[in-house]
Amino acid sequence: MVQPCSCFSPGARSPPSPQITFYEGKSFTGRKLEVCGSCVSFQDRGFLNRVNSICVQSGAWVCFDHPDFRGQQYILEHGEYPDFYRWNGRGDHLGSCRPVGMVSGCCWIKIFEGNHFSGPSMELTEDCSFLQGQGWEKTCINALKVYGDGAWVLYEEPNYRGRMYVVERGEFCNFNTWQARSASVQSIRRVINYI
Structure with missing residues (x-):
């Protein structure tokens, strides 16, 4: 039942x-x-x-x-x-x-090109439909840190398409830690609770 x-x-x-x-x-x-x-x-x-x-x-x-x-x-x-x-x-x-945790107040994400938070990095506080259009040189992210009370969705393709992965507050030292098949990420958005 x-x-x-x-x-x-x-x-x-x-x-x-x-x-x-x-x-x-x-x-x-x-x-x-x-x-x-x-x-x-x-x-x-x-x-x-x-x-x-x-x-x-x-x-x-x-x-x-x-x-x-x-x-x-x-x-x-x-x-x-x-x-x-x-x-x-x-x-x-x-x-x-x-x-999933909701955005309430300040929430941002820092992405890294290399594993274990190495190499070039970039911080985001807003949705990004195409990372390469914002100056991110690669089509991959190998590590990230999520700050604040909220969650983000990583998409393998631009414009919030393709496989998606949810990440909440914490540190992710490589793409396996967010259960991805590869490091390919080309768009990112915040999770918003519309009640």
């Missing part, structure tokens, strides 16, 4: 807890799974890994195509996704998800 969400309390005045709903069918049909926090395995919650539509009620989420937060990552922000093409999915298979 799919477990319902129980994260809202009547009369609460704080911002709503992150909530996302997965549907087996397109356009929000079929069985559904409501999630209010990290979910290591959809199957453990009684839901098959087949997902064809998603509704993000609050927060921002990173979804993975395998359990245990592994595999291809997809970032989903507040809104409706009636089919997997809307979240740049390559199929209807998802296995786990977790909420």
Whole structure:
């Protein structure tokens, strides 16, 4: 049996807890799974890994195509996704998800050409649809540091396309630490919570 969400309390005045709903069918049909926090395995919650539509009620989420937060990552922000093409999915298979930290106040990212924070570097405080257009000479990033309370999405292609990887506050000494297949990154944007 799919477990319902129980994260809202009547009369609460704080911002709503992150909530996302997965549907087996397109356009929000079929069985559904409501999630209010990290979910290591959809199957453990009684839901098959087949997902064809998603509704993000609050927060921002990173979804993975395998359990245990592994595999291809997809970032989903507040809104409706009636089919997997809307979240740049390559199929209807998802296995786990977790909420992402939100931008609140100052947040910036420092990227490095070399592993272990070596070589040329650049700091960003705003979205960048094409790093090479901002003076970044390479099409790769081998290390980075995320500062402040927020998260960023790294894209392998310009204009926020291609494989994506979510990074939150911390230091990442090489591309393996953010689960990338290669160091290729050509655009970066902040994760924003539109409630």
